[in-house]
Amino acid sequence: MRGSLMRGTQGPDIEQDESVIKMDGVSKRFRIPHERKFTLYEHIIGLIQGGAHTYEEFLALQNVSFTVAQGETFGVIGPNGCGKSTLLKVLAGVLYPDSGSVKVTGRVAPFLELGVGFQPELTARDNVYLYGAIMGLTKRDIDRRYEEIIDFAELKRFENMKLRNFSSGMYVRLAFSTAIQTDPDIMLVDEVLSVGDEAFQQKCGRKIDEIRRSGKTILLVSHSLDTVRELCSRCLLMKDGRIVFLGDTESALKEYDRMRKEKS
Amino acid sequence: MWIVEYRELIRILTISDLKVKYQSSVLGFAWSLLNPLLMMLVLYFVFSRAFNTGQENFALYLLIGIVTWRFLANGTSSSILSIVGRPSLVTKIYIPRQVLVLSTVLSSFVSSLLEFFVLFVLLIAFGVKLSGNILFFPFVYVAYFVMIYGISLALAALYVYYRDLNQIWEVFLQLGFFLSPVVYPLTIVPEKYAELYMLNPVTLVMQINREILLYSEAASASSLIFVTIAAMLILVIGSVIFRRLERRFAEEL
Secondary structure, three states, X not given: OEOHHHOOOOOHHHHHHOEEEEEEEEEEEEEEEOOOOOOHHHHHHHHHHOOOOOEEEXXXXXXXXXXXXXXXXXEEEOOOOOOHHHHHHHHHOOXXXXXXXXXXXXXXXXXXXXXXXXXXXXXXXXXXXXXXXXXXXXXXXXXXXXXXXXXXXXXXXXXXXXXXXXXXXXXXXXXXXXXXXXXXXXXXXXXXXXXXXXXXXXXXXXXXXXXHHOOOEXXXXXXXXXXXXXXXXXEEEEEOOEEEEEEEHHHHHHHHHHHHHHHO | OHHHHOHHHHHHHHHHHHHHHHHOOOOHHHHHHHHXXXXXXXXXXXXXXXXXXXXXXXXXXXXXXXXXXXXXXXXXXXXXXXXXXXXXXXXXXXXXXXXXXXXXXXXXXXXXHHHHHHHHHHHHHOOOOOOHHHHHHHHHHHHHHHHHHHHHHHHHHHHHHOOOHHHHHHHHHHHHHHHOOOOOOHHHOOHHHHHHHOOOHHHHHHHHHHHHHOOOOOOOHHHHHHHHHHHHXXXXXXXXXXXXXXXXXXXXX
């Protein structure tokens, strides 16, 4: 997938400062109506009864600005409900910000959930092609990578089996391998590093390390502070939709520790 | 352009949609072709007596109307669900959401072409002489496709917010079925409403199809231009509605 929201803003100026992710003053607010209306009928009834639309506003992101440089592994941490996932979804292009601008340069692979778009009625092979297509690859691209994907997942024997007959372990293995082999420039990862058995986890860890070393950009959202400490060079600490701290990982983790102690 | 960039996804989604459609019914593929034929038979016995107009080849006249209408009815009522039906492709990953609507309409388009293929066979079997005017068919049908795609964009986007729209749309389709000359000859439309009646682009598509397939006439330039403009207009309106509503899809699903 390419960051099509942001196309047209790719220019020489961005390549100069080497930032591949750039968020500038981004805010996102959700409206939570007191009474949710799903149908036209309910809307019409609502109009007749004359009750005003009442809803609560919830600011998931408030004036968030940061940049991530090419090749950086960048962590996002914070307590539950601090806006991490919203941030990731805005970067992935799934949610549109209410204000501010987002620029993402290059092919983005959002790992918000593994196996997005997988269809249980299709074979493993067909699902690999489906997922590749979702990522915007052409058939030839996928042909080239297919063997690698199926080998990495260790599912060569089952490639023609329907996905609904897969165990959950096989399912995540296939999903992870497919996603990782689409050769993204930027990976947005939301706590999906722990997949499969231990051997496979180690393999995934090595693969991610390899990707990191090859100069790809990774944005990692995680609760596992150990993972963050191990992988990330810089971190963003969030609370209630705002940036509390932005800087090197050690200081960010200390700050987070302090924040949690204050609270308790 | 997203159509080019995501052509592989459009192709795969269209094919998987067709597979599901034809595997889920017992007679599968045959049934989908039998359906319009049975409908034609029923309507033929009812309406050939109702309007004793001496319409030439009334059975085939009906069938062209039915097959043309079915593309609109099936295309829109399946694509209205195309966004809501695949929530993970909207909320978990970014793809141009039009892809979902387009692939559903394309799958209906393929089904409709198959029905037309059977229609061609029947035309020949009934001794209708097909002339070079048949070359108008691809053009008219592509314009019709664009129209249906435009309507589907608007419906699929609105359905995200109004989940009873599919039922309302069914009523509109019922109404449209009788406001278009599917089952009756154009001659029964009262003179004073004729102009208003002909503003319905579906009527024009249907009539052009009958002229070029059944009566070996050339399609008139004016009606071709009208259909083209109508298709473009509907596409633009549909796209504008879709773009505006698309921004909050992920929040509503």
